[in-house]
Amino acid sequence: xxxxxxxxxxxxxxxxxxxxxxxxxxxxxxxxxxxxxxxxxxxxxxxxxxxxxxxxxxxxxxxxxxxxxxxxxxxxxxxxxxxxxxxxxxxxxxxxxxxxxxxxxxxxxxxxxxxxxxxxxxxxxxxxxxxxxxxxxxxxxxxxxxxxxxxxxxxxxxxxxxxxxxxxxxxxxxxxxxxxxxxxxxxxxxxxxxxxxxxxxxxxxxxxxxxxxxxxxxxxxxxxxxxxxxxxxxxxxxxxxxxxxxxxxxxxxxxxxxxxxxxxxxxxxxxxxxxxxxxxxxxxxxxxxxxxxxxxxxxxxxxxxxxxxxxxxxxxxxxxxxxxxxxxxxxxxxxxxxxxxxxxxxxxxxxxxxxxxxxxxxx
Amino acid sequence: xxxxxxxxxxxxxxxxxxxxxxxxxxxxxxxxxxxxxxxxxxxxxxxxxxxxxxxxxxxxxxxxxxxxxxxxxxxxxxxxxxxxxxxxxxxxxxxxxxxxxxxxxxxxxxxxxxxxxxxxxxxxxxxxxxxxxxxxxxxxxxxxxxxxxxxxxxxxxxxxxxxxxxxxxxxxxxxxxxxxxxxxxxxxxxxxxxxxxxxxxxxxxxxxxxxxxxxxxxxxxxxxxxxxxxxxxxxxxxxxxxxxxxxxxxxxxxxxxxxxxxxxxxxxxxxxxxxxxxxxxxxxxxxxxxxxxxxxxxxxxxxxxxxxxxxxxxxxxxxxxxxxxxxxxx
Ligand code: SF4
Numbered sequence: 001x002x003x004x005x006x007x008x009x010x011x012x013x014x015x016x017x018x019x020x021x022x023x024x025x026x027x028x029x030x031x032x033x034x035x036x037x038x039x040x041x042x043x044x045x046x047x048x049x050x051x052x053x054x055x056x057x058x059x060x061x062x063x064x065x066x067x068x069x070x071x072x073x074x075x076x077x078x079x080x081x082x083x084x085x086x087x088x089x090x091x092x093x094x095x096x097x098x099x100x101x102x103x104x105x106x107x108x109x110x111x112x113x114x115x116x117x118x119x120x121x122x123x124x125x126x127x128x129x130x131x132x133x134x135x136x137x138x139x140x141x142x143x144x145x146x147x148x149x150x151x152x153x154x155x156x157x158x159x160x161x162x163x164x165x166x167x168x169x170x171x172x173x174x175x176x177x178x179x180x181x182x183x184x185x186x187x188x189x190x191x192x193x194x195x196x197x198x199x200x201x202x203x204x205x206x207x208x209x210x211x212x213x214x215x216x217x218x219x220x221x222x223x224x225x226x227x228x229x230x231x232x233x234x235x236x237x238x239x240x241x242x243x244x245x246x247x248x249x250x251x252x253x254x255x256x257x258x259x260x261x262x263x264x265x266x267x268x269x270x271x272x273x274x275x276x277x278x279x280x281x282x283x284x285x286x287x288x289x290x291x292x293x294x295x296x297x298x299x300x301x302x303x304x305x306x307x308x309x310x311x312x313x314x315x316x317x318x319x320x321x322x323x324x325x326x327x328x329x330x331x332x333x334x335x336x337x338x339x340x341x342x343x344x345x346x347x348x349x350x351x352x353x354x355x356x357x358x359x360x361x362x363x
Numbered sequence: 364x365x366x367x368x369x370x371x372x373x374x375x376x377x378x379x380x381x382x383x384x385x386x387x388x389x390x391x392x393x394x395x396x397x398x399x400x401x402x403x404x405x406x407x408x409x410x411x412x413x414x415x416x417x418x419x420x421x422x423x424x425x426x427x428x429x430x431x432x433x434x435x436x437x438x439x440x441x442x443x444x445x446x447x448x449x450x451x452x453x454x455x456x457x458x459x460x461x462x463x464x465x466x467x468x469x470x471x472x473x474x475x476x477x478x479x480x481x482x483x484x485x486x487x488x489x490x491x492x493x494x495x496x497x498x499x500x501x502x503x504x505x506x507x508x509x510x511x512x513x514x515x516x517x518x519x520x521x522x523x524x525x526x527x528x529x530x531x532x533x534x535x536x537x538x539x540x541x542x543x544x545x546x547x548x549x550x551x552x553x554x555x556x557x558x559x560x561x562x563x564x565x566x567x568x569x570x571x572x573x574x575x576x577x578x579x580x581x582x583x584x585x586x587x588x589x590x591x592x593x594x595x596x597x598x599x600x601x602x603x604x605x606x607x608x609x610x611x612x613x614x615x616x617x618x619x620x621x622x623x624x625x626x627x628x629x630x631x632x633x634x635x636x637x638x639x640x641x642x643x644x645x646x647x648x649x650x651x652x653x654x655x656x657x658x659x660x661x662x663x664x665x666x667x668x669x670x671x672x673x674x675x676x677x678x679x680x681x682x683x684x685x686x687x688x689x690x691x692x693x
Contacts, residue, residue: 043676043677216673332377
């Protein structure tokens, strides 16, 4: 474990290199929030632009999937368990918070592992866990399912919303119009997946990338690493993550995932359908599939009109450039998913950015 | 779907403020100067406040709903320079709850009353059918007399004033979240405590502008309300915030910003620059305020906005939270 140098030292070094322009995408929503909370953007010298990527699992959950979740909440006697920030995401028929306000039993959990206990404590009722998130939460869902299968729980099922990070990053890089020079990858995803699934970024798409932790110091160090790579004309995958990232990742977690899920195409809000970017339950776990059990399979309704989440997620525009930003679209009444989650780019801009009149303006 | 209230409307941030405005607009505005604030000054030096309490779990490290129901109302009076003297209490109890449990909460409440010399004057008890309430709901109305002639309130804020936070923030919210989400944080307990004594100790300080206890919505929300309500800017310094490692660890796991977590025994004091040290030294005499710190200033620039100079030397905006504070995925 290495201690990052003091932030002032990193910022000084960044100033020395001072590239004419360097557009960096932070792939993960946790980086987005951390950057805003700690003011990382405001200390970057001119020329740097941090662009928020698609890495908020809530934001990219499609409207159809939310509609499915709401439909499950409407099943008589059902208990729907969800991670917190999923509650407010609008579907075409309202959000899960609206369903709860209508008297549906929607409960917030922080871990998949709570589901079996709730199912056990609620005989005669159907418990549905909304399994959302990237490779960081999917292993927990997989472990929970194997426990549920072991205990023979018949009143528990999941709506599988899990998504895979690498195919989405690849889809972004395929976009020729994408103005991204370098990428910051999330440390916690890489601890699980390892380096290998992300090597294509530097090898095939020739962009420098760095695995960084979520502290401001680690992010700044990541930016410095990318700057140096760029100055030297290198394109490699480096890591400044404080914990060791093994190149093969966490075997146990990936095996669990591979046993429980098979890749499938998946719709990302704002990005559309991306092949192999989703996870479906493996045939052996079919009995736990809530969509099959309750015959819920909503279509994919069109995205809300005027919402430019797709462009935001691709780094083409910043949220204030969306005409709905702060006018019709606010965290209290979000139009698009990027406004909903605390990690969503538009939500983060809404809370932390107040336009050009104040001292801490960000660019 | 705007027709239904959601839990977000009760979280103390923007949605709550808007809802309260719609509710109070139905009534004619009263003639008292501090109409429709947390605490109202009445004629002849009296003042009054009312607060409802629901908390799950009802017992938590550092207190229970009984203690909370007295501290909450007392603190609303205290920060306006009012000595709490009388309490009226309304209980809504769910059928099936153990009487012993209820009496236990009353004992905790009575203890705080005794400590502060408060008399329970009247009350009301209702038992409702199973499912019509969640265990125990308590409403308390506290009244008392002002011990300062000054109208302490955010209208008194001036650019250059210092902001003093009486202790590390977010403890109550973090404690409840840890209990609710089953996190084991051994040292963590709610800050639930009456603030009358420390608040009283500040009343004769000439440069005292206003005080507020940070409850629902946390420190960040109070600062935003001051900036917006008084039309001033506020700038705080992250490195000077009295932070608590236990609170931060809960925030780390659940993705919360500690600035928005509820407190129940923590206040912000605004004071002229000259008198800031006096406030700090007076607060230091009281155990719950031993961590008091000077955290920022009122500014002329950026009226209506709260900014924070961050640990790495950057800037960010502190905005009012919207809706329920939810744990995030990851
Ligand atoms: S501001 Fe709202 S409508 Fe515009 S891109 Fe963001 S989420 Fe979509």
